[in-house]
Amino acid sequence: MSGFATLLYKEVLRFWKVSFQTVAAPVLSALLYLLVFAHALSGHVEAFPGVSYVQFLIPGLAMMSMLQNAFANASSSLIQSKITGNIVFILLPPLAPAEIFLAYLLAAMVRAVVVGFGVFAATAWFVPLPLAHPLWVLAFGIVGSGMLAALGIVAGIQSEKFDQLAGFQNFIVMPLTFLAGVFYSVHSLPPFWQAVSRLNPFFYAVDGFRYGFFGQADIAPAASLAIATAAFAALSCFTLLLLHRGYKLRY
């Protein structure tokens, strides 16, 4: 096994060994959101013609969970290794910056996909969902979770303490995922907030992901994919630069 494959395996094993906390818990949270919001809002909101609010909600909730868990996996793994000091076991071997980047990125994406599947599996038996364009679902699933996985690596590198990481989580990731049109169609917002939503790269991931299921979206899916991919690529380049310089890892 190459160094990269080992680090990827180790990172997957790390979250899998505590999957109750890393997979089951976020699936349960998504179900609770579904229960509460569907009960409170169904009948008040019809986002797309012919799509019930509960149906509308599920892909958004799945994507939100994927985004949050991709971020959580990469960032918490890195900060734990940094704080406990066992990051040296990754820094001393001959691993290239790109290998470290890809291993943390892919492990976070694996967790995101497992959680996403979990949300669909848990809801499939009471809410039937169409699947209009599976390839769009796949593409947005990959780009969305990749974007947050890269952001998670940046946060894990940047943070020196758990509260700094919590700052990232609470002031960047949570607001941006909540305001990404998970619970509503942005067309239901006033023009100003519609414009603000369009500055949020997470919004394109949620909107495009939903297009894959319903064949309808607020933005043309190709445009969403282009924007989300650009954000993913920019974050990836930035992360690679940090790793290459050894920023906050090699002093």
Place this chain on the structure above:
Amino acid sequence: MPAVEVRDVEKRFGRGREDVRALAGVSLAIERGEFFGLLGPNGAGKTTLISALGGLVIPDAGRLAVMGHDVRRDYREARRSVGIVPQEIVFDPFFTVRETLEIQSGYFGLRRNGAWIDELLEKLALTGKARANMRSLSGGMKRRVMVAQALVHRPPVIVLDEPTAGVDVELRQTLWAFIRGLNAAGHTILLTTHYLEEAQQLCSRIAMMKEGRIVALDSTARLLSAFSERVLRVKLDGCDLPAVLGAGAARDDAGWWRIPVQGAAHVENALAELRRAGAAVESLEVAEPELEEVFVKIMHQDAVAESVR
């Protein structure tokens, strides 16, 4: 080509007032197969130097190479050539001892490393703990796993940063027997320790560091003969030292006389003088040259030189 080459390495930490010059132009070369000791008080720069060797610290100036491979430009080969046991006890609580060693092998691209892992476990008395989670191990056992982790890729150069701090006597001896064996098999060893007795027994050459600089670098034997000597220590019962022995002798706070002696004949001579003078000897011993004395003298000498400057 030396096993380790360090040339004009400088490193500062922090900025402004808290600026610390951790390495202030360090140069040294460690030949292949040497058992080399790096000594110095806390904060002298030993760990910074070792970290720079492993790529954990990026120097501001100078270059470092392991087995001829530059640690920056040719980092893959350099890191394959060195195994570093960090000073702090660190471990990954998610894995067992065996998983830890298999994963560490994987980072070096080693797929079928089972036989060597078994051997490491056996030599370090960890076989019984192979399936135990890292969290459940005692400090000394964790330390041994760290030694095994540093050796999974059979590096030609092995660096141990205070490996015996807080480790019990039996384990210390097992560890040293193992490391001596590796040295005999051709591995180059670089050791830092605060136990000067250990350094004296194990190291063929020693560098002493202080405030980011090397203040002494020579073979252990030469350092001992230059800065320390064999002495006859005697405690006399209510009488003074005979004048004939007075030259070069000194009395310490506990009332022991230290009489420099070169060899066994000299010891006999000194005892004969004591008898002739009718001195009542309460107790006596012959003390061999000690690295501790060398260390204290060199550190002090340097301080004197600095105050003059």
